[in-house]
Amino acid sequence: MDFETVIGLEVHAQMLTDTKIFCNCSTKFGGSPNSHTCPVCLGMPGVLPVLNKKVVEYAMKMALATNCIINKSCEFARKNYFYPDLPKGYQISQYAYPLAEYGYVLLDTNGTQRKIGITRIHMEEDAGKLLHDEHNPVSYVDLNRTGVPLIEIVSEPDMRSPEEAADYLKRLHEILVYLEICDGNMEEGSFRCDANVSIRPRGQKEYGTRTELKNMNSFRNVQRALEYEIKRQQYLVENGGTIVQETRLWDDAQGVTNSMRSKEEAHDYRYFPDPDLVPILVDEVWVEKVRENLPELPLAKRERFVKEYQIPAYDAGVLTADKALANYYEEVVKLSLKPKVASNWIMGDVMRFLNEDKLDIRRCPIKAESLADMIRLIEEGAISGKMAKEVVEDMYKTGKSPQDIIKEKGLVQITDEGELIKTITSIIEANQAQVAEYRGGKEKVFGFFVGQVMKATKGKANPQLVNELLKKMLAG
Amino acid sequence: MKISSREVEYVAHLARLEVTEKETEKFTAQLNDILLYIDKLNELDTKGVEPMSHAIAVTNAFREDKILDSIGTQQSLSNAPDARGEFFRVPKVID
The missing domain is CATH 1.10.10.410 (Arc Repressor Mutant, subunit A)
Incomplete structure (x- = not known):
């Protein structure tokens, strides 16, 4: 049977604020256990949470960057459940009245653009961390992460393949990092993704029964988990089984998803408006102020690079995947006036060196100025392209200027x-x-x-x- | 009846409350009365009235993003029924 895949993603992104969402404790990762806690985030009786204004502004940035409508009024609700990483017995989140709704992200695959709808973006608090004892029936609780601000970005079930889901996820990640509101670190959990996936016979209108996948901590794992889950669901349907609506955990080592079972009844969260937190009103003036301060976003930058520098869309895509890389490129172009040559050197040699050492462009030993100098020296005929290959490698290893390296190695071109x-x-x-x-x-x-x-x-x-x-x- | 004793038991379980059979009976009757009263409120025509979630007319109460001292691990743990080292200790939870 020919099946169509339907995927929707829920992304949680930690906001890069200095303090937690409802108290003045630090959000810093890696502090000693329970050192960043206070009566508010510990959930002591009688305390009052007060909303961090920056969280609202960061969430608004993301809402505008993903073409959402920001609601004039929104409020917080309590999501009730018992788990030791949640000391209050409820998570403060948004439910009936989220901050923003009805947005979309544009995916650009080989020039074909596709809109992936954003259902909503809301603010909430993160939970703490649990460590399970391997020998004794106990768990240890660290509440440093409790109350760290999150935004949850819920997509429409608009994706039709695991590749498309991974692409959407990368675009979201890129936007968050460009906006400088999330560090995007998937291993440390500052960017997390749950996936809802179902299959249906092609042409059928109704959705099939979906499962929710959790515990995928890289783009690759999201794609792998979805691929596995789709195969599992197809196998079930083709062999007379039924798909159960449930949460399944991705097991990276085994490459499979397993049913989480338990907690079924706990899905009755009994949301209600949090009486401790007053409604948030966002007027047009505030929205415009945030909009004015938005940086150039990845897609716009990509299109500008193609137009302004006349480089292929592929190059523009690679160079704008990281804002710092895009800045580096622009610096080299400004000084060398050779956009395509600059792109070739950066995407070829420079990125190869960086990848080999797992380095970020921010820590690249070759300064943009030096790379531009080298390009100029080739243009002027002082060195050949072949010599430059050797020079650029030395520049990376030593951080020296191309002029110094050429002099030291006697690499002067014979022009006599x-x-x-x-x-x-x-x-x-x-x-x-x-x-x-x-x-x-x-x-x-x-x-x-x-x-x-x-x-x-x-x-x-x-x-x-x-x-x-x-x-x-x-x-x- | 607006509510059954089964629903009362379910809600009690969600709130991790242990209730005796007698209590269940009593709470079912009481909750039933409350819900009947809510029905009475529902008779009121509220067309054109915005739903409200708070009794006070305050909005936008914000805090600046400024770090203040936390109370420290020792004090955080001091009320805990069980702790070990710098952690709270709880019965094992895995799912």
């Missing part, structure tokens, strides 16, 4: 005509047979002569000059 004419003369004399072939019309032999000159000069000859001289001298 007299010297080259001498070399070419002796090569022509020594290879009379090839000369005859060339003059007889076999132009391919030209390459052979170029090679010989380069060999004789250890690659230091200026290629343009070699071409020019060879053409003249071989013509006889």
